[in-house]
Each structure stands twice: as C-alpha cells, then as structure tokens.
Amino acid sequence: MSSKIKACVTAAAFMMTGVAFAQAPDAKPTRIRGDIVSASDDTITIHRRSGDTVTVDIKKETPVAALRNIGLADIKPGSFVGTAATTGTDGKLTATEVLVFPEALRGAGEGHYAYDLSPDSTMTNANVDQVVTGTSGHDLKLSYKGGSNTITVPEGVPVVALAPATHADLVAGKKIFVLAAPVKGSEFKGLQVVVEKDGVVPPM
Known part of the structure; x- marks a missing residue:
C-alpha cells in the first residue's frame, strides 16, 4: 500500500474520532476519561477520573x-x-491542549462552545x-463558521496529532478517552476511542 493511500485510509478511519474530540453542544453522548481496568473481546472496564468504574461495549x-x-x-x-x-479573568483564552487534524478531517466539529x-x-x-510568537507562548488567531478568536498556547501544553491504533491496544493500565452512549446505569456503548500508545496519553 502506498504512503498516500495509507494516509487516506488512516484519515478515513479517524473521521469519527475527530468528531469525538469536539462534539457540538446539541450532542448527547458522554465523554469517558480514565484508565482501562480490564478488557475482553468486546468490553472494557474503565476507572474514570471522577472515581467511578464503568463498563463500555466496544x-x-x-x-x-x-x-x-x-x-x-x-x-x-x-x-x-x-x-x-x-x-x-481578563477574558483571554489559554489552551490546555491542541490537536492538529489531518487535512481529511478539516471541518470536524467546527465551532466554539x-x-x-x-x-x-x-x-x-x-x-x-495566523501564528504569533510571544513571551508567553504562541497566539493562534483562529476562524470558524460564525466567528473567530485568539488562543494562547503556552510552552509545555500538549500538542498532538492522530496516530494509528487498533483494538489490540486496548489493554489494562492504558489511559483512554471514549465517546460513549449511555445504556443503563454504569453501562455504555462505545462510539469512538482514543487510547494511550507509546507513552502518549490522550489530553482531551
């Protein structure tokens, strides 16, 4: 498979992940952040940052x-x-993380909310x-449908891009971000997953 074709296939596979990273305000799924406790062929158990433990059907x-x-x-x-x-307090926005999307995901979740x-x-x-380098980091001048803003990205803030992963990477001990639909109680249906790999933890 050529690198160009592989890149296109990879971007297509990540299309929903791009949406997971930034759902619009009217979206109903739940964002689950935490550590994988256990994983089977179609289910993972996650200990959430909030302290509770949930089961996600994958x-x-x-x-x-x-x-x-x-x-x-x-x-x-x-x-x-x-x-x-x-x-x-001055109304200025300071980034806590930045994901640079591949070109195939341009427009995913576009907006500010x-x-x-x-x-x-x-x-x-x-x-x-525009990118402006200042004493406190980089100021990103951003535009989206319906508006624009400026966000300062300080040195040390996670800046990441998408990378390949498979279900085999869903193993106990890994940190994980899941966009999921509630089923009942502590049970969820996974819609999109971003998992820790090669030491890079999902910052979203």
Whole structure:
C-alpha cells in the first residue's frame, strides 16, 4: 500500500474520532476519561477520573485511534486544529491542549462552545489564520463558521496529532478517552476511542 493511500485510509478511519474530540453542544453522548481496568473481546472496564468504574461495549467496527506528540512549530497558518482552553479573568483564552487534524478531517466539529475537560473550559475547532510568537507562548488567531478568536498556547501544553491504533491496544493500565452512549446505569456503548500508545496519553 502506498504512503498516500495509507494516509487516506488512516484519515478515513479517524473521521469519527475527530468528531469525538469536539462534539457540538446539541450532542448527547458522554465523554469517558480514565484508565482501562480490564478488557475482553468486546468490553472494557474503565476507572474514570471522577472515581467511578464503568463498563463500555466496544464493537469491532468502533473506531480506535492513538496520538503522537508534535511541537508548537507544527501549528502553522492553514492548519485545522481542535483546542480546549480556559478563560482567564481578563477574558483571554489559554489552551490546555491542541490537536492538529489531518487535512481529511478539516471541518470536524467546527465551532466554539463549552467543553467538559475542566470547569469553564471551552473547545474551538477552527482554521489557524495566523501564528504569533510571544513571551508567553504562541497566539493562534483562529476562524470558524460564525466567528473567530485568539488562543494562547503556552510552552509545555500538549500538542498532538492522530496516530494509528487498533483494538489490540486496548489493554489494562492504558489511559483512554471514549465517546460513549449511555445504556443503563454504569453501562455504555462505545462510539469512538482514543487510547494511550507509546507513552502518549490522550489530553482531551
């Protein structure tokens, strides 16, 4: 398989993962973050950051992705990114992580809205119009359908890109991010998965 074809196949496989990273406000699925306690052929048990333990049904067709670390220098004008941020008392947005999407995922979850990574966090999926280097990091001037904003990305904030993963990477001890649909009680149906691989933990 040529590298170009492989890249296209990989991007297609991650299409839903891009949406998982930043669901629009009217979406109903739950974001599950935590550590894999155990995994079988079609079920994983996750100890969530919130302290409870849940069971997630993972089908063979459920998209699974990983991430790889990149640098601030890899964010360039024209990049399409998804970034969680917090709002300071001065109203300015400061990134807590940034995902640089492959070109095939341009437009995934586009917009700016509330996010549940931390209290008062936001998510912006947008095009990078300009990158300005300052004393506190890089200022990303972003535009999306219906608006624009500027987000400061300090040095040390995770900047990642998508990487291949399979269901074989879903093993006990790995950190995981799952977009899931509630079934009943502590049971969920997995829709999209991002799993720790090669030491890179999902920052979303």
